[in-house]
Amino acid sequence: MRNKATLHILLLLGMLTLPAFAEDVKDPEGEIAYVINDYRYAPAETGDDPDSGHALCGTRCNALSIDYLNYLMVGGWELRKVATNREFTVPLDNPFLKGNCICTADEYLVKVITRNSTKPPAGN
Amino acid sequence: MIIPLIRALVLLAVATLVFAVVAAAAEPERYKRSVEQYTMPDVVLINQDGEKVRFKKLLESEQPVVVDFIYGTCTTICPILSAGYANLQRKLGTDTTKVRLVSITIDPEYDTPAILKEYLARYQAKPGWDFLTGSRRDIDRVMNAFDAYFRDKMDHKPLTFIRSPKDGKWIRLYGLLSGIDFLDEYKKAGFTVTPGLSTKAAVPN
Amino acid sequence: MKLLTVTLLLLSLSNAFAAPVPQELSPADIQRLGERMYRDGILPNGEVMKAFVSDDVPVDGTAFTCVSCHLRSGLGSVEGEVVTTPTNGRILYEERKSFIKGSEFVPSISNYAKYLPVRPAYTDETLATLIAAGVDPTGRSVLKVMPRYELEDRDMAIMIAYLKTLSDELPPGVSEKEIKFATVIVEGTDPVAVESMVLPLQFSVDRKNSLAKAAKSNDRVARMGYNMLGDLHSYTFTLSRWVLKGTSDTWRAQLEAYYAKEPVFALLGGISPGTWEPVHRFCEEHRLPSLFPIVDEPVISASDWYTQYLSRGIRLEGESAARYLHGMVDLIKGRAIVQVSRDSRRGRALADGFRTIWTETGHPPVIDITLPAGEPLTVEKLRQIVVKDRPAVLVVWDDASLIKALSGLVEQADRPSMIIASGTFLGEALWTVPESLRAALYLTYPYRLPEDEKRFDISARKVLAGKNPNKYDSVIIRQAYIAQEVLGQALMMMRGEYYRDFLLDTIGMMEDMHYPLYERVSFGPGQRYASKGCFIVQVGKGDKPQLEKRSEWVIQ
Numbered sequence: 001m002r003n004k005a006t007l008h009i010l011l012l013l014g015m016l017t018l019p020a021f022a023e024d025v026k027d028p029e030g031e032i033a034y035v036i037n038d039y040r041y042a043p044a045e046t047g048d049d050p051d052s053g054h055a056l057c058g059t060r061c062n063a064l065s066i067d068y069l070n071y072l073m074v075g076g077w078e079l080r081k082v083a084t085n086r087e088f089t090v091p092l093d094n095p096f097l098k099g100n101c102i103c104t105a106d107e108y109l110v111k112v113i114t115r116n117s118t119k120p121p122a123g124n
Numbered sequence: 125m126i127i128p129l130i131r132a133l134v135l136l137a138v139a140t141l142v143f144a145v146v147a148a149a150a151e152p153e154r155y156k157r158s159v160e161q162y163t164m165p166d167v168v169l170i171n172q173d174g175e176k177v178r179f180k181k182l183l184e185s186e187q188p189v190v191v192d193f194i195y196g197t198c199t200t201i202c203p204i205l206s207a208g209y210a211n212l213q214r215k216l217g218t219d220t221t222k223v224r225l226v227s228i229t230i231d232p233e234y235d236t237p238a239i240l241k242e243y244l245a246r247y248q249a250k251p252g253w254d255f256l257t258g259s260r261r262d263i264d265r266v267m268n269a270f271d272a273y274f275r276d277k278m279d280h281k282p283l284t285f286i287r288s289p290k291d292g293k294w295i296r297l298y299g300l301l302s303g304i305d306f307l308d309e310y311k312k313a314g315f316t317v318t319p320g321l322s323t324k325a326a327v328p329n
Numbered sequence: 330m331k332l333l334t335v336t337l338l339l340l341s342l343s344n345a346f347a348a349p350v351p352q353e354l355s356p357a358d359i360q361r362l363g364e365r366m367y368r369d370g371i372l373p374n375g376e377v378m379k380a381f382v383s384d385d386v387p388v389d390g391t392a393f394t395c396v397s398c399h400l401r402s403g404l405g406s407v408e409g410e411v412v413t414t415p416t417n418g419r420i421l422y423e424e425r426k427s428f429i430k431g432s433e434f435v436p437s438i439s440n441y442a443k444y445l446p447v448r449p450a451y452t453d454e455t456l457a458t459l460i461a462a463g464v465d466p467t468g469r470s471v472l473k474v475m476p477r478y479e480l481e482d483r484d485m486a487i488m489i490a491y492l493k494t495l496s497d498e499l500p501p502g503v504s505e506k507e508i509k510f511a512t513v514i515v516e517g518t519d520p521v522a523v524e525s526m527v528l529p530l531q532f533s534v535d536r537k538n539s540l541a542k543a544a545k546s547n548d549r550v551a552r553m554g555y556n557m558l559g560d561l562h563s564y565t566f567t568l569s570r571w572v573l574k575g576t577s578d579t580w581r582a583q584l585e586a587y588y589a590k591e592p593v594f595a596l597l598g599g600i601s602p603g604t605w606e607p608v609h610r611f612c613e614e615h616r617l618p619s620l621f622p623i624v625d626e627p628v629i630s631a632s633d634w635y636t637q638y639l640s641r642g643i644r645l646e647g648e649s650a651a652r653y654l655h656g657m658v659d660l661i662k663g664r665a666i667v668q669v670s671r672d673s674r675r676g677r678a679l680a681d682g683f684r685t686i687w688t689e690t691g692h693p694p695v696i697d698i699t700l701p702a703g704e705p706l707t708v709e710k711l712r713q714i715v716v717k718d719r720p721a722v723l724v725v726w727d728d729a730s731l732i733k734a735l736s737g738l739v740e741q742a743d744r745p746s747m748i749i750a751s752g753t754f755l756g757e758a759l760w761t762v763p764e765s766l767r768a769a770l771y772l773t774y775p776y777r778l779p780e781d782e783k784r785f786d787i788s789a790r791k792v793l794a795g796k797n798p799n800k801y802d803s804v805i806i807r808q809a810y811i812a813q814e815v816l817g818q819a820l821m822m823m824r825g826e827y828y829r830d831f832l833l834d835t836i837g838m839m840e841d842m843h844y845p846l847y848e849r850v851s852f853g854p855g856q857r858y859a860s861k862g863c864f865i866v867q868v869g870k871g872d873k874p875q876l877e878k879r880s881e882w883v884i885q
Contacts, residue, residue, distance in 0.1 A: 035261075036261055037265070038165065038166075038265075040166075049659070049660070051176075051178070052657070052659055052660055054166070054168060054178075055168040055176055055656065056656065056657060058167060058168050058259060058262060059259070059653075059656055059879075059880055059881070059884075060879070062259045062261040062262065062881050063864075063878040063879055063880050063881055064878070065261045065881070067260070067843075067848060067849060067882065069275070069841075069843050069849075070777070070781065070784075070843050070848060070849075071784070073842075073843040074784050074785055074843060076784075076787075077784060093867075093879070094657060094660075095746035095747050095769070096657055096660035096661060096721070096746060096747075097657070170885045173691075174655070174690045174691060195853070196853075197837070197853035197854045197855055197856055198408060198853070198854075199397060199398050199400070199406045199408045199411075199413065199838075199854060200397070200398045200406065200408055200411045200413055200474055201408055201409060201411055203382075203388075203392065203393035203397050203398070204382060204383055204474050206392070207382050207383070207386045207388045207392065207393070208383065208386060210388075210392070211386045211387070231851070231853060232883060232885060233849065233861045233862070233883050234851065234853055234856055234861060235885075236885060237690075237885070238689060246391065246392050246393075247392050248389075248392070257885045258885055259881050259883075259885065260881060260882070260883060261881060274409075276840040276841055277840075277841070277851075277853070278407075278408060278409065278838065278839070278840045279409055280408055280409040282409075282411075300383060300411075300473065300474055301383065302383040302384040302385055302386070302473060303383055303385040303386035304384065304385055
């Protein structure tokens with residue numbers, strides 16, 4: 001009886017201390033996350049203001065960057081780096097300035113951590 | 125819930141370190157010094173007046189540049205670093221703009237230009253001392269460029285960097301320097317602090 | 330050598346007296362004058378306190394003073410590698426003994442301070458020496474970061490008397506076994522919202538009490554509980570519901586009555602569909618911490634101390650819109666910006682947030698148009714505005730009825746290039762924004778985006794175990810979840826020192842947190858609005874669109 005009570009309490013304590021495991025969440029295989037390392041502005045026309053473009057491309061590219069702590073601190077996820085300093089172009093998407101932004105990013109695959117887990121993630 | 129455990133371990137480590145520091149108090153190492161080559165990112169930060177600042181251009185200046193990392197509501201480290209900046213400005217006399225003092229926030233969440241401005245006023249900062257905030261990602265890159273990445277503002281370390289325009293190298297100072305140490309380091313970088321006179325890098329040879 | 334001489338001189342000066350507390354001063358005077366030195370760096374005669382820090386750097390008390398490092402409670406701080414020890418009389422006047430290695434307990438937050446070097450108990454004389462010369466009773470010089478204060482004997486006596494009052498007697502609501510909390514509920518709040526707020530709080534209290542009960546009967550659990558929670562493991566918590574009825578001018582008397590009947594250590598959570606001001610004021614005056622009330626309109630103050638809010642409320646969206654627009658103001662080149670806002674609680678808060686930041690960033694006022702409450706926004710009304718002022722940017726704060734009016738406007742050739750609206754004001758309707766409007770419409774969104782939030786669902790579901798989630802408000806569940814998490818973490822960090830100011834000091838020392846709902850919440854000494862972020866998003870393409878970020882979480 002006492003052992004059973006102890007076990008119950010240990011489970012209770014376990015619930016308090018263990019990180020939230022990613023149960024019941026579909027494995028986001030293929031979900032890509034970026035950490036932006038650099039940006040530059042590619043004007044559409046010669047008259048486009050390069051300084052404003054550079055600043056707005058900072059906002060545009062940085063908006064695509066994840067806060068990596070939002071993946072690692074929640075528990076149960078990991079980020080696997082799949083590319084370093086990959087460049088890609090996005091439209092600046094600003095109604096007051098034309099042109100594109102060239103963002104440079106480290107690319108990560110978002111994975112549910114399956115090791116040390118007693119059951120596979122749901123969906124597998 | 126694992127975070128409290130991590131924090132407990134971090135605090136334990138901190139406590140051990142403090143113990144070690146105090147135990148070694150007989151011959152304290154006041155600060156660590158090294159000379160480094162850093163590459164600055166071309167990011168746009170915001171100063172205390174809400175103006176955009178092209179960071180790389182600001183730092184790659186013909187003037188002496190000093191950089192530290194602080195934030196508006198920090199406890200022990202920032203007051204000491206900022207008192208050092210204010211002290212240097214006092215020694216510079218009337219033309220405080222001859223040295224570019226740059227403080228960069230590590231708490232861009234809270235530190236709006238208005239907060240930065242209020243902070244500088246508290247230390248009676250004179251022209252030549254700018255406090256920068258901006259996008260978290262951009263500030264992360266600046267911290268990385270100085271090999272000074274703080275994951276969190278509570279991991280803050282006292283670091284001061286002095287750039288010599290002569291060769292673009294940075295003197296990295298790790299520790300809470302006394303006023304004399306700071307001025308000595310500043311002079312070692314080749315600068316003078318004669319009040320009122322223009323400050324130039326005294327190029328040897 | 331020079332330094333040594335100065336130190337010896339200071340030592341001899343400071344050792345020369347142990348001035349008594351001036352007779353003519355009452356305890357209230359001591360409190361007031363001491364507090365002014367400790368917190369504001371102002372001497373009793375009104376002059377600025379002077380000190381030297383790092384050996385030889387002069388500093389004014391107005392730049393930084395005792396409170397900067399020892400914090401308001403006097404119980405010290407930890408920042409990076411720098412540990413600032415407590416400076417309250419109760420702890421200073423006790424000997425600090427060594428931590429005994431080989432203890433069966435793993436050292437935890439609750440006993441980290443025992444690693445600090447041993448020292449005898451301070452006396453008034455040795456404490457005066459420390460403050461003036463930085464030398465502790467063992468003759469050891471404390472870290473150079475402790476300023477050496479130049480205080481006259483009388484001022485020193487006041488300072489020391491004040492330090493003796495800091496975090497001295499346990500506050501109401503705390504006993505050796507129990508900590509009492511209450512949550513304030515304003516009558517008239519949607520019952521679903523109330524239950525969603527109370528559920529996580531009660532869950533947390535029940536869980537804590539189960540552990541305390543189990544630890545009483547089982548040594549092993551007690552030890553594990555101690556390792557995990559320190560001295561807190563054996564405490565039980567209570568949570569009362571204080572319901573406020575009638576108009577807000579009668580709340581103060583109701584709060585006083587509740588508090589007289591059951592003095593609590595802190596208020597936890599709380600909810601109101603409208604104002605919170607009377608509760609905020611009550612807490613300031615009783616020095617009663619209030620953690621994370623769920624309100625749209627928190628009291629905005631840079632100096633009030635006792636209420637910690639989740640965010641600046643709905644006005645944060647207006648502020649963020651202004652900051653986002655500030656980033657491209659050079660390109661708008663003097664063309665008009667028009668702000669249209671509904672004359673409602675939300676509309677006014679959004680408009681005021683926008684206006685305040687727009688002015689603060691140095692721009693001339695925008696054209697402000699208020700929509701009377703109850704008069705729907707029509708496409709004709711919007712067309713009139715556009716024809717008259719030809720704005721480059723239309724900022725419009727209204728509810729879901731806005732979408733129809735805007736949809737009519739986008740077909741017009743000279744429509745504004747950019748339209749900004751509030752994602753939370755639109756509510757679920759933001760998913761119904763038609764394709765034709767999506768390119769021009771920018772929305773403020775003060776939460777983590779839905780697809781990213783999925784990773785955090787587990788926390789909310791822990792609280793909801795066995796319950797139907799559809800019967801609860803998913804945002805409020807998460808907000809109250811944050812309230813109990815922060816409280817739990819803070820109490821663990823407080824290592825048995827359950828003082829009210831120290832609760833807020835401790836939260837101020839917490840790392841940034843990645844909880845459900847908000848991309849990041851952060852704290853800091855005196856910071857009182859935890860979530861500072863708000864994305865600017867656009868609605869993506871397709872039938873099941875996703876939100877696409879156009880800014881980072883925090884815009885400067």
